[in-house]
Amino acid sequence: MLKEYEKTINHCLKCGACKLAYGPFMPICPSGLKYGFESHYAVGRVEIAKAILDGRLELDVNVMKRIYTCTSCGGCDQQCGPNAGVFPLAVIEALKHEGVEKGLIPPEVRDFLKNITRYGNPYVEKAEDRAKWVGDLEVETYSEQDMLFYVGCVGSYDERGRRMARSVSRLFLKAQVSFGILGDKEICDGNEVKRVGEWGLFKYLAEQNIELFERYGIRKVVTLSPHGFNALKNDYAEFGAKLEVLHYTQLLKELLGTGRIKPKKPIKSRVTYHDPCFLGRHNSEYEAARSVLAAIPDLELVEMEMNQESAFCCGGGGGNFFTDIMGSGPNSPARVRVRQALETGADILAVSCPNCARMLEDAINIEAPEGGMRVMDIAEILELTC
Amino acid sequence: MENKERGLEELKTIVGEDNYSDEKVDLIPYMRDPYSALMGRDIVLPDCVVLPDCAEDVQAIVMLANRYDLPIYPRSFGANLAGCALPYRGGIVIDLKRMNKIHEINADTMTATIEPGVTWGGLGKAAKAKGLDAIQIGGPYCVGPVGNFLFSNITHYATSYSADRVVTLEAVLPNGEIVKTGSQCTKIGAELNPYFRYAYGPDVAGLFRGSMGNYGIITRMVMRLRPLGKIEQAVLYGFNDMESALKTMRNVERLEITRMNVVYNKYMLMHVPLTPEEQRDDGERKRVLESLPPYLMIPGIKGDERLIKLYKEIIGEEVEKEKGYVLDVPDEIREPIIRYCEGGSDVATRIYAPFSGFGVAVGCLPVMNVGKMTQEVIELAKQHDIKHPVSHEFQCPGMAAIPYDRCSTVYVELDVLYDPNEKEEFEKVFGWVREAFKMMVIKYGATHVVGNKTLLDRVCIPAYSKILKGIKSLVDPKGIMMSGGPYTFE
Numbered sequence: 001m002l003k004e005y006e007k008t009i010n011h012c013l014k015c016g017a018c019k020l021a022y023g024p025f026m027p028i029c030p031s032g033l034k035y036g037f038e039s040h041y042a043v044g045r046v047e048i049a050k051a052i053l054d055g056r057l058e059l060d061v062n063v064m065k066r067i068y069t070c071t072s073c074g075g076c077d078q079q080c081g082p083n084a085g086v087f088p089l090a091v092i093e094a095l096k097h098e099g100v101e102k103g104l105i106p107p108e109v110r111d112f113l114k115n116i117t118r119y120g121n122p123y124v125e126k127a128e129d130r131a132k133w134v135g136d137l138e139v140e141t142y143s144e145q146d147m148l149f150y151v152g153c154v155g156s157y158d159e160r161g162r163r164m165a166r167s168v169s170r171l172f173l174k175a176q177v178s179f180g181i182l183g184d185k186e187i188c189d190g191n192e193v194k195r196v197g198e199w200g201l202f203k204y205l206a207e208q209n210i211e212l213f214e215r216y217g218i219r220k221v222v223t224l225s226p227h228g229f230n231a232l233k234n235d236y237a238e239f240g241a242k243l244e245v246l247h248y249t250q251l252l253k254e255l256l257g258t259g260r261i262k263p264k265k266p267i268k269s270r271v272t273y274h275d276p277c278f279l280g281r282h283n284s285e286y287e288a289a290r291s292v293l294a295a296i297p298d299l300e301l302v303e304m305e306m307n308q309e310s311a312f313c314c315g316g317g318g319g320n321f322f323t324d325i326m327g328s329g330p331n332s333p334a335r336v337r338v339r340q341a342l343e344t345g346a347d348i349l350a351v352s353c354p355n356c357a358r359m360l361e362d363a364i365n366i367e368a369p370e371g372g373m374r375v376m377d378i379a380e381i382l383e384l385t386c
Numbered sequence: 387m388e389n390k391e392r393g394l395e396e397l398k399t400i401v402g403e404d405n406y407s408d409e410k411v412d413l414i415p416y417m418r419d420p421y422s423a424l425m426g427r428d429i430v431l432p433d434c435v436v437l438p439d440c441a442e443d444v445q446a447i448v449m450l451a452n453r454y455d456l457p458i459y460p461r462s463f464g465a466n467l468a469g470c471a472l473p474y475r476g477g478i479v480i481d482l483k484r485m486n487k488i489h490e491i492n493a494d495t496m497t498a499t500i501e502p503g504v505t506w507g508g509l510g511k512a513a514k515a516k517g518l519d520a521i522q523i524g525g526p527y528c529v530g531p532v533g534n535f536l537f538s539n540i541t542h543y544a545t546s547y548s549a550d551r552v553v554t555l556e557a558v559l560p561n562g563e564i565v566k567t568g569s570q571c572t573k574i575g576a577e578l579n580p581y582f583r584y585a586y587g588p589d590v591a592g593l594f595r596g597s598m599g600n601y602g603i604i605t606r607m608v609m610r611l612r613p614l615g616k617i618e619q620a621v622l623y624g625f626n627d628m629e630s631a632l633k634t635m636r637n638v639e640r641l642e643i644t645r646m647n648v649v650y651n652k653y654m655l656m657h658v659p660l661t662p663e664e665q666r667d668d669g670e671r672k673r674v675l676e677s678l679p680p681y682l683m684i685p686g687i688k689g690d691e692r693l694i695k696l697y698k699e700i701i702g703e704e705v706e707k708e709k710g711y712v713l714d715v716p717d718e719i720r721e722p723i724i725r726y727c728e729g730g731s732d733v734a735t736r737i738y739a740p741f742s743g744f745g746v747a748v749g750c751l752p753v754m755n756v757g758k759m760t761q762e763v764i765e766l767a768k769q770h771d772i773k774h775p776v777s778h779e780f781q782c783p784g785m786a787a788i789p790y791d792r793c794s795t796v797y798v799e800l801d802v803l804y805d806p807n808e809k810e811e812f813e814k815v816f817g818w819v820r821e822a823f824k825m826m827v828i829k830y831g832a833t834h835v836v837g838n839k840t841l842l843d844r845v846c847i848p849a850y851s852k853i854l855k856g857i858k859s860l861v862d863p864k865g866i867m868m869s870g871g872p873y874t875f876e
Contacts, residue, residue, distance in 0.1 A: 085662025
């Protein structure tokens with residue numbers, strides 16, 4: 001597989017543009033910033049791939065640890081692709097795939113994949129508990145409604161993700177959106193499975209989901225997570241899916257535009273918005289969440305220096321949300337990102353991804369334990385005004 | 387060997403376990419840079435890499451390297467365009483990118499005090515916040531001023547702001563001592579006045595320029611900035627022949643009204659408006675090529691509206707005398723070209739695309755010899771059958787001519803591109819680079835700032851090489867810095 005990328009690998013100029021965001025001129029690679037060695041930047045990983053192909057380096061678990069600190073944020077592609085002509089992320093993910101194929105993956109990744117295979121989710125939870133987040137909300141099981149609300153593993157099992165799923169659902173209900181959920185029938189979307197290189201398992205999950213969607217006649221899906229959004233929108237087509245896929249911020253924007261949701265109460269807050277990598281860089285959706293925030297009376301949106309294409313990753317992508325290979329520390333991506341947010345003087349750090357919400361909330365407890373800033377999802381903020 | 391291992395073990399106590407690695411997977415990425423393929427030598431795996439974050443740590447590492455006879459190879463942000471920081475003999479790679487603080491932007495002295503990990507992009511941003519700007523290089527935003535100074539310090543701003551923007555510096559010498567240059571050489575000067583290059587004798591900072599790191603590791607550098615104009619513009623002029631373009635540049639530079647200036651042939655700029663993906667489409671590439679004149683002169687001017695109008699008129703008259711003209715090209719072509727010329731840009735790497743392989747021959751020489759020499763280098767490209775990696779037709783080298791000091795001399799760069807996957811083409815380019823460089827040096831006396839082993843040993847007069855190597859032996863008695871490189875004694 002790696003061999004297929006040999007020409008791309010040889011095209012790497014070694015200029016290091018993949019390390020630094022043009023414009024803000026700040027580090028863009030989360031693992032590079034944390035570890036510092038070239039082996040943790042895209043430019044170094046491409047060189048590692050070259051050394052493996054040339055027979056100068058053998059792939060082993062130790063090598064793979066350098067590869068798995070990549071969060072698949074796409075910052076390197078954004079900097080390098082348009083000007084130096086290489087998209088390093090594909091090479092890095094091919095390296096991960098190579099590691100999986102040869103059984104040379106770190107234990108954290110192995111456990112993550114084992115849990116998905118055995119339990120259908122990384123939380124080692126039961127499928128019948130997937131819809132527990134619904135609680136007393138009148139959310140229906142999918143049955144010929146206009147769209148499926150695909151919640152995903154984090155929204156179903158993580159306490160922070162569940163709160164987000166409830167908030168989004170309350171707004172949909174209020175706006176009388178015709179939607180349903182799959183509940184205990186829902187299957188992991190597999191975005192992170194693909195990102196850690198287990199393409200076989202990803203294919204299986206994609207095909208299972210597609211079959212399920214077809215069985216229920218689902219044509220339109222709105223997702224809670226940008227990760228699920230990315231898999232369903234971009235990767236499932238390869239396996240025959242014909243879906244219209246929206247992220248919930250896109251639907252909220254539409255509902256505001258048509259007047260089905262009307263912001264009433266002013267929110268006198270200074271808000272900064274963190275672009276999730278799988279909504280922003282991977283899918284070029286930067287505007288929906290911002291237009292929701294802009295619709296709220298009195299709310300002041302302030303941008304972090306690194307925003308939109310140059311947004312710094314929270315560290316929750318590429319499976320790291322579950323494997324935690326990057327670990328903690330002052331230079332962990334989430335803490336770096338929270339410090340960037342604190343510099344704006346905002347009192348709310350807005351997110352639109354359950355992974356980002358969890359990562360940044362944990363980091364804020366360390367970076368600003370005395371309070372002053374809280375993490376809120378776009379839907380949670382919008383709910384305050386309706 | 388036992389001694390070496392003890393030394394490496396001690397290194398960990400200086401930088402901490404997390405900032406030290408001797409694992410092959412971490413070392414391999416330090417064996418390649420944009421020019422390593424054309425170095426004509428094997429790059430050796432270093433013994434370890436360390437990530438210091440302060441001058442004190444750098445000093446401790448250097449002193450340890452002396453005690454244990456370990457070679458050291460420092461690098462700043464890591465985008466070395468000349469293979470300067472690649473190991474020759476194992477040893478310690480000192481990766482300085484974490485030393486990236488901008489200590490001061492001083493609006494009064496118009497200087498920035500920076501560490502080696504600072505990039506041109508970062509410096510420009512910080513300077514602009516105070517109404518100033520970095521005197522940028524033509525290269526990409528992700529390279530650093532310190533590494534650039536140790537290499538060549540080439541800039542499109544060479545006439546107005548001098549080719550040399552370094553004011554003073556602090557360096558850890560290879561013997562472990564710390565030197566501060568210029569007005570920093572006294573204790574009180576270092577505290578109160580690090581802002582003047584010349585003090586008490588010869589120009590010590592100048593010794594470091596082009597030294598490729600042989601004389602020490604720069605841990606702090608005071609850089610000249612320039613005032614931003616109320617309006618800043620760059621204008622594109624077209625010429626049908628090289629002599630007219632170069633003559634006009636010389637005449638314009640003697641008027642001392644530009645902030646930067648450069649002459650290109652169209653082959654140098656044809657890729658700048660296109661993404662590498664677009665460049666790989668020969669039709670797209672040729673579309674841009676056809677929209678450009680054979681030669682372009684791109685002066686940058688600044689001032690208020692009145693001055694801009696006046697400067698344009700004056701430059702326009704000079705252009706007209708040589709039958710040049712104001713170039714009318716669409717914004718999609720003009721805008722990226724200007725961004726490239728202004729320096730420190732995102733599009734600078736496009737000149738090496740579509741496949742990133744490039745060979746370059748450079749030299750500084752008087753303007754009257756530039757045309758003839760360039761023509762000969764082009765002829766050499768024909769002899770070597772250099773083909774464009776996309777069209778596979780003859781590839782005319784791209785040419786850039788940057789005027790130094792009112793065009794009294796000109797920095798000329800000639801580039802050809804290749805696809806690193808095409809070994810045969812690489813060999814041709816390799817041959818062309820060597821012959822072109824040799825011809826430029828031997829026949830035209832063209833010089834470049836950095837010295838390589840061949841030049842120092844065979845081309846420079848003995849007394850000159852003796853001075854360079856003598857200083858090296860004074861500051862590096864054990865020969866640990868860039869050991870095996872051009873300044874090595876044996």
